[in-house]
Amino acid sequence: MKLKLTPTQNLCVGYLESGFKLIQLDEQFYFIKGERRQKVLPKTLDALVNRGALEHTEQGEYALSDEFIEHRKKMRQKGEAELTCH
Template identity: 70%
Template sequence: MKLKLTPTQNLCVGFLETGFELIQVDDQYYFVKGDRRQKVLSKTLEALVTRGALKHTREGKYELSDEFKQHRKRMRSPVESKHTRH
């Protein structure tokens, strides 16, 4: 899996990886953690789904896809050889 994310998309992934919850209020989405709240556009979320980073669950929530979590794990692994990257 080769993922090219925009800085905004990367920021969204970072929010999810650091424990922010993604909530929907009316037709707007927000990343929320404690008192912090960051607005995110639905088109950004859809682009992340299209690229395979997010999945839309049956419950209507967005979460990081298992494939993307594995991709991030491989990219962060210091032992990985350049020859094994996809």
């Protein structure tokens, strides 16, 4: 898994982590939550899949991969440990 993400890719991950759903309308993808909608390019989604952050489910949906979720947990714990050591 390539864990280095661009700022745009990190933003997309943040949307998913904060409860946004990813939908496709015609050829365009959007993150939606309530009335809020944010467009996302298919090439950004493809890059996240290639880096192992997203997986394409059997239902045709995108979701954060279990491996990526575990990585994020470890990074947060590492960051919290560094903050408490100072």
